[in-house]
Amino acid sequence: MMFERTRSALAWAVDSYVLFVLLGVLLGAAVAPVAVDTATGPDGTVAVVPIQGTIDGELSTEYQAMLAEARAEADAVVIVANSGGGSAAASEAMYMQTLRLRESMPVVATVDGVAASGAYFAIAPADEVYVKPSSFVGSVGVIGSLPPDVEPNDVVGTTGPRKVEGFGDREFFATLETSRNAFVGSVVEHRGDRLGLTENEVATARVFGGSVAVENGMADAIGDRRAAIRAAADRAGLDRPSVEVITPADVGGGDWTATYALRAAYYAGGADEKRFEPIRTANTPRQGSFPTVLMAHPGAVAAGDATLVTLDSRGAVEVATAGDERSVGGTGSGADAGANATDENATDAGRIDAAGVFG
Amino acid sequence: MNDSPGEDSEADASSGGALAGRRGTVAKGLLVTVVLAAAIAVGAAVVPSLAVDSPPQPEFETFDPDRTVTEGLPSTGTIEPEPPVVPAGGTVVIDAEGADRSRLGPLSEAISKANHDVEYDPDRLESAIDGADALVIVDPDTDYSEDELDAIEAFADEGGRVVIFGNPNRFEVTGGALGASLAERESDLRGLGERFDLYFDTRYVYDQERNDGNYRHVVAAPPENASLTDGNGSVGDAESVVLYTPTEVRSTADADPVLVTGPNARTADSDTQREHTLAVRDGNVLAVGDARFIAADRYNVGDNDEFLAGVVEFLVSGDRDAGPGGGDDEEGGSDSGGVETAVGARDPA
Numbered sequence: 290m291m292f293e294r295t296r297s298a299l300a301w302a303v304d305s306y307v308l309f310v311l312l313g314v315l316l317g318a319a320v321a322p323v324a325v326d327t328a329t330g331p332d333g334t335v336a337v338v339p340i341q342g343t344i345d346g347e348l349s350t351e352y353q354a355m356l357a358e359a360r361a362e363a364d365a366v367v368i369v370a371n372s373g374g375g376s377a378a379a380s381e382a383m384y385m386q387t388l389r390l391r392e393s394m395p396v397v398a399t400v401d402g403v404a405a406s407g408a409y410f411a412i413a414p415a416d417e418v419y420v421k422p423s424s425f426v427g428s429v430g431v432i433g434s435l436p437p438d439v440e441p442n443d444v445v446g447t448t449g450p451r452k453v454e455g456f457g458d459r460e461f462f463a464t465l466e467t468s469r470n471a472f473v474g475s476v477v478e479h480r481g482d483r484l485g486l487t488e489n490e491v492a493t494a495r496v497f498g499g500s501v502a503v504e505n506g507m508a509d510a511i512g513d514r515r516a517a518i519r520a521a522a523d524r525a526g527l528d529r530p531s532v533e534v535i536t537p538a539d540v541g542g543g544d545w546t547a548t549y550a551l552r553a554a555y556y557a558g559g560a561d562e563k564r565f566e567p568i569r570t571a572n573t574p575r576q577g578s579f580p581t582v583l584m585a586h587p588g589a590v591a592a593g594d595a596t597l598v599t600l601d602s603r604g605a606v607e608v609a610t611a612g613d614e615r616s617v618g619g620t621g622s623g624a625d626a627g628a629n630a631t632d633e634n635a636t637d638a639g640r641i642d643a644a645g646v647f648g
Numbered sequence: 649m650n651d652s653p654g655e656d657s658e659a660d661a662s663s664g665g666a667l668a669g670r671r672g673t674v675a676k677g678l679l680v681t682v683v684l685a686a687a688i689a690v691g692a693a694v695v696p697s698l699a700v701d702s703p704p705q706p707e708f709e710t711f712d713p714d715r716t717v718t719e720g721l722p723s724t725g726t727i728e729p730e731p732p733v734v735p736a737g738g739t740v741v742i743d744a745e746g747a748d749r750s751r752l753g754p755l756s757e758a759i760s761k762a763n764h765d766v767e768y769d770p771d772r773l774e775s776a777i778d779g780a781d782a783l784v785i786v787d788p789d790t791d792y793s794e795d796e797l798d799a800i801e802a803f804a805d806e807g808g809r810v811v812i813f814g815n816p817n818r819f820e821v822t823g824g825a826l827g828a829s830l831a832e833r834e835s836d837l838r839g840l841g842e843r844f845d846l847y848f849d850t851r852y853v854y855d856q857e858r859n860d861g862n863y864r865h866v867v868a869a870p871p872e873n874a875s876l877t878d879g880n881g882s883v884g885d886a887e888s889v890v891l892y893t894p895t896e897v898r899s900t901a902d903a904d905p906v907l908v909t910g911p912n913a914r915t916a917d918s919d920t921q922r923e924h925t926l927a928v929r930d931g932n933v934l935a936v937g938d939a940r941f942i943a944a945d946r947y948n949v950g951d952n953d954e955f956l957a958g959v960v961e962f963l964v965s966g967d968r969d970a971g972p973g974g975g976d977d978e979e980g981g982s983d984s985g986g987v988e989t990a991v992g993a994r995d996p997a
Contacts, residue, residue, distance in 0.1 A: 381711070388706050457945065459720055463861040466718035475710040489856040489912075492863075 331531035335521050336363035337514070338535050340383070344375030344407045349382045352411070354540035356390050363533060365394050365525035367517045368415060371401035372408035377431055377468055380407025384475060388414040395524030399517035400424040400508070405496055409507075410472055413479045417520050419512035420499035426507050429476050430494030431468040436461050480506055720861035721888060721950040727758035728953070729960040730882060738764045740963050741776045744786040745769065751939070752786070754947040755956060762964045774799040782809040782963040787939035791836040801843045804932045809966035810844075811959055812837065813939035816852040816895035816916075835939075844933045845901035852893045853924045853937070855913040860890040860949060867950065868894075868907040868926045876906065876929065876962035883958030888950035891938035894926045903930035907955070934962055 302308040336359035340352060359366045368387065374380060390396055391414050398404070398412035399419040405428040412418060420426060436454035440447065447453055456464060473492045477484060484491070484506040491507075502508035510516070522530040709715070740759050744752055756766045770776030773796050777783050783803060792800065804810045814835040821830060837848045858867040867888050876883050889907055896915065907927035914921055927936040936959075941952055 385706075385708060388708070392706050459723075459861065459945065459949070462865065463718045463720045466861045467716050470716040470718060471711050474715060478710050492856060 329529070331527075331529050333364040333522070333525060333527040333530050334362055334533050335365045335367060335518050335525070335527070335530040336533050336535055337367045337369060337518070339537075340368060340370045340372050340404075340408055340411055342372055344372060344379045344383065344411070346376065346379050348375070349379035349386075351537040351540060352383050353386050355535045355537065356386050358535055358540055359533075360390060360393060363394070364527060364530070365521035366390060366396050367514065367521050368396065368398040368412055369401055369514060369517075370398055370404035370408050370412050372405075373403055374406025374408050374410070374428065377407065380410045381471065383407070383411035384413060387411055391416065395521050397517045397521040397524070399512065399514050400426055400499065401514075406430070406494075410475065413476050415479075416524060417510065417517070418508040419510055419517045419520070420502055420508040421513065422498070422500045422511060424499035424502075424508075425496050426499070426502045427491075427496040428494050429473055429491050431465050431472060433461070433465055483509065718861045720865075721867075721890060723945075723949040725948045725953040727754055727761075727947065727956045727960060728882075729758055729762045729957045729964070738781040738964060739767055739779060740764050740782045740784060741767045741770055741773075741780045742784045742786065743769060743773060743788070744784075745788050745790075751943040753944050755784070755942050755960070758956060758960045759963065762960050764964050777803045777808065780808065781966050781968055782811070784963065785810070785812045785840070786942075787813060787815050787835050788840075789833070789836060791839040794839075797839050797843055800840065803968075804844070807932060807967040809963050810933045811963060812840065812846075812933070812935045813942065814848040814895060814897070814935065814937055815939050816848075816893065816937070817850040818852075818893065841935075844930060844935070845899055846903070846928065846930070846933070846935050847898045847900065848935070848937060849896040849898070849915065851895065851916045851918075853896055853909060853913055853915055853926065855909055857912040858910040864893045866891050866894055866909055866913060866924075866926070868909045868924075870955075871905050871908050874904065874906050876934065876958045877965050881958050881961045882954050886951040886954035886958065889952055889955045890941060890946070890950045891926055891936075892940040892946060894936075894938035896924045897926060897928050897935045897937045899928050899930055901930055903928040903935075906934065907936070929962075932966060934959065 299308075338352070338355045338359055340348075342348060356366070387396060396415045397417045397419065398415035400412075400421070401424070403425040404412055404418075405425055409426050409429060418426070435458065436456050438454065440450060440453045442453075445453065451457070455461075469492065473488060476491055477488050486505050486507070497505065497507050499508065499511065503511060512520075518530070518532055522528075742752060742756070752768070759766050764781065767776060767780065773792070777799060780803075783800065800810065814837050817832055817834045819830045820833050834850060835848060837846075841847055852864060853866055854863040855866045856863045859865050860867060867890050869887050869889060870883050874883055875881065883906070891907070905925045905927070906929050907925070909924040909926060911923055912921045913924045915924065926938065927934065929935075940946060941949070942956065947953060947956055
């Protein structure tokens with residue numbers, strides 16, 4: 290009986306199309322979210338990459354890594370510049386990276402506060418440069434300290450007459466001029482017809498306010514980050530771009546934890562194996578491009594020694610004995626961390642600090 | 649290998665059974681296998697690299713050394729004053745007020761070549777120039793006293809030649825107890841300039857078009873007919889004289905320009921492009937707006953050696969014997985004419 294009833298109900302459902310309508314509704318409801326996503330979801334990605342702070346080898350390396358990630362994940366890139374420049378060679382490297390990226394996708398720059406000197410060099414190849422009225426751009430030029438005239442002297446011995454100075458005065462100026470030509474030539478070439486200044490006017494290394502820069506062609510338009518993202522999306526043919534902000538932390542520039550022993554603990558430790566472990570610190574002021582070398586003691590780290598200091602990528606310092614977090618804002622905080630460890634270590638922490646551990 | 653010949657022969661015998669008469673086929677088959685494997689391996693290496701979107705490599709044209717490298721003007725040659733018709737003997741006093749002695753080397757040597765003695769930084773200027781034929785003043789820190797100015801003016805009036813090398817104001821790093829500091833330094837030539845109706849500017853001249861590898865290393869040239877001696881002398885051969893951060897020299901009288909920049913030169917803090925006069929001659933006085941270019945590493949850059957040869961010719965071809973006032977009268981008018989007369993008067997002596 291049951292079987293026959295079911296069979297007749299099924300027959301009815303089939304005959305009256307109810308089954309098919311039901312199946313259709315279910316299928317449609319299952320597909321609908323995908324359709325909604327397809328219709329309203331992002332059709333591509335605009336990556337936002339910062340140039341923040343003084344340009345040095347480390348920042349240039351981070352920039353390269355950020356652009357590589359942008360290149361892999363995005364359809365267009367917005368560079369947000371807020372830097373007064375820095376090392377000439379590092380700036381040239383960043384220029385080359387920007388130019389290389391622009392070969393494969395639209396690149397639009399926007400200037401937060403200032404994109405001067407090397408930072409302007411780095412964004413020079415951008416398809417468009419957005420500024421605010423109070424932004425500053427320019428300072429297209431190179432500056433260097435004249436080689437000291439100190440050879441020969443009674444303190445240092447050298448194997449060659451230019452070992453101390455590196456250059457004669459005129460050679461130095463010629464080298465400076467060569468860098469200037471590369472910089473000025475690049476700016477003039479990339480700004481092209483948009484530039485209302487002569488090459489010599491650019492080469493005076495003047496700094497221009499944002500509005501003036503738009504007038505003389507050192508920048509293209511007044512606009513903020515959002516305007517730059519819109520422009521980059523338009524250039525990439527995106528209607529609904531998703532925006533992905535890439536930071537140094539995304540490319541290994543941060544997000545780590547290091548644990549190390551204070552120097553006194555290291556020397557006092559009884560471990561068989563003592564070795565130096567180089568690590569990088571994130572929030573310490575940059576001192577050239579050399580890694581900051583700390584002394585860590587693998588045995589002590591493993592044992593959770595009470596004299597250990599933990600430093601993470603947010604710049605927080607945790608001292609095992611005190612157990613509280615402290616910000617490493619500068620040398621003072623570094624000394625604080627040591628002072629909190631133990632009284633005996635206070636002086637030693639000062640010495641680590643002086644050695645540049647905390648910058 | 650040779651230990652078990654029996655096994656070898658057995659293996660031959662057994663395989664000989666199965667593959668008898670198929671050796672050619674087996675060999676071909678193996679060849680096909682190897683070729684196929686190689687093709688797959690190569691394909692595995694090549695196909696992904698074709699598929700992988702390698703970043704395009706821009707050519708960094710703006711970094712091309714052919715476009716960017718600056719070398720500056722060649723620096724060869726020595727200061728060779730000509731013609732050597734200089735009367736025997738004579739003295740040139742150099743008042744450099746303790747300026748770097750190495751700066752004066754090439755010029756002193758050239759003066760010696762012109763058969764004149766050089767007297768450095770005399771204790772008492774008035775008496776030193778009394779017995780001299782010419783006076784060179786290099787970048788004085790402090791102005792001269794009224795007595796000294798009287799003596800220098802009289803000296804020039806008598807036919808003694810005076811060459812002044814000045815500089816613009818510049819900032820110098822000085823070390824002190826409280827660390828390094830910047831101090832502005834000025835060539836104090838106000839009193840001296842006044843006596844000869846000359847004015848040394850305090851700002852520097854720069855030229856982004858014609859320079860020796862830096863905008864402040866300005867290339868200047870003597871205007872046509874510029875003369876420091878009888879005829880054009882060596883100055884006529886100086887086409888590219890490089891002055892290092894020079895200042896403009898002007899005359900409130902009718903001095904003649906001796907070195908003039910190109911039309912694109914500017915004075916610091918000014919946007920006006922114009923020719924700047926970097927050296928002028930007024931009778932027995934020659935004023936140059938730079939004291940650096942005479943240094944041992946600059947004196948022969950471009951045509952500096954030719955220009956300095958002209959300066960030495962000017963120094964040693966004065967006519968101080970003509971007596972007080974005489975030189976002045978002769979030099980007052982046209983330059984070349986006056987000098988010709990002066991030299992002519994001197995020669996028979």
